[in-house]
Amino acid sequence: MKAYLTRRYLFSASHRLHSPEFSDSENRAVYGKCNNPHGHGHNYTLEVTVAGQVDAKTGMICDLVQLDTFVHQEVLERFGHEHLNALPPFADAVPTTENLSVELFRILSRFPQATLEKIRLEETMLNSFEYAGGAELKI
Amino acid sequence: MVYLTRKAEFSASHFYHNPEFTPEENRRLFGKCNNPNGHGHNYTLEVTVKGEVDPRSGFVVDLKQLKQVLEREVLSLLDHRFLNKEVPEFATAIPTTENLAISIWQKLQPKLEVARLHRVRLYETPDLFVDFYGEP
Numbered sequence: 001m002k003a004y005l006t007r008r009y010l011f012s013a014s015h016r017l018h019s020p021e022f023s024d025s026e027n028r029a030v031y032g033k034c035n036n037p038h039g040h041g042h043n044y045t046l047e048v049t050v051a052g053q054v055d056a057k058t059g060m061i062c063d064l065v066q067l068d069t070f071v072h073q074e075v076l077e078r079f080g081h082e083h084l085n086a087l088p089p090f091a092d093a094v095p096t097t098e099n100l101s102v103e104l105f106r107i108l109s110r111f112p113q114a115t116l117e118k119i120r121l122e123e124t125m126l127n128s129f130e131y132a133g134g135a136e137l138k139i
Numbered sequence: 140m141v142y143l144t145r146k147a148e149f150s151a152s153h154f155y156h157n158p159e160f161t162p163e164e165n166r167r168l169f170g171k172c173n174n175p176n177g178h179g180h181n182y183t184l185e186v187t188v189k190g191e192v193d194p195r196s197g198f199v200v201d202l203k204q205l206k207q208v209l210e211r212e213v214l215s216l217l218d219h220r221f222l223n224k225e226v227p228e229f230a231t232a233i234p235t236t237e238n239l240a241i242s243i244w245q246k247l248q249p250k251l252e253v254a255r256l257h258r259v260r261l262y263e264t265p266d267l268f269v270d271f272y273g274e275p
């Protein structure tokens with residue numbers, strides 16, 4: 001039977017929202033405080049949802065130790081305590097949480113043991129983003 | 140169609156072990172959950188049902204009935220139980236969050252009369268939950 005498992009992880013990173021497409025005053029108008037040249041940080045909460053058949057022998061969709069290890073190596077160690085603007089994926093893209101969600105989905109979809117269904121990224125307690133690789137959410 | 144979610148909490152203990160695996164495999168795969176003395180969780184269960192709003196009552200489902208079914212078919216069987224030893228399906232199946240969510244669906248689904256079951260979401264901890272939609 002097909003089930004969906006969601007695991008939550010935390011990481012902190014800083015960013016500055018600034019687009020070369022806009023003038024300085026447009027950048028301030030569009031991004032507000034997030035345009036501050038010194039950047040600022042967030043404690044992101046990442047929810048990773050994988051889908052798959054529940055294995056009869058283990059009772060699990062996938063090996064949780066392998067999932068944790070993968071997320072630690074590919075996401076938490078690469079993005080945690082970094083300035084997102086300085087990382088390769090954001091050389092040309094503004095590190096909004098939208099763009100970060102798309103990037104994290106792309107990375108996590110390479111997890112070999114289960115299918116990535118979606119990710120959810122909380123930027124603050126008041127803002128969260130979900131991305132399912134372009135698919136509609138299941139509610 | 141309106142979706143309604145009812146939350147409930149229960150506490151239960153379990154351990155994960157498959158006799159077909161070596162002790163090393165069991166420990167590697169199941170980690171701390173392999174300890175045969177078991178350990179407990181405070182589970183949070185979210186049951187989502189869906190249906191059309193009844194024009195007379197304005198309800199999708201009579202919440203009183205839903206609560207009773209949930210109590211009788213699920214909570215009374217799982218709350219404060221050692222899942223491996225007291226819940227028949229877990230004499231053989233491993234009481235993982237996945238299997239527990241499926242088992243809750245199977246207990247509830249045939250007993251719901253008015254609304255249809257849409258989703259069972261089971262939190263084992265705030266950092267780990269499983270969704271089951273009755274998909275094969």
Ligand SMILES: [Zn+2]
Pocket residue numbers: 153172178179180
């Ligand atoms: Zn456990």
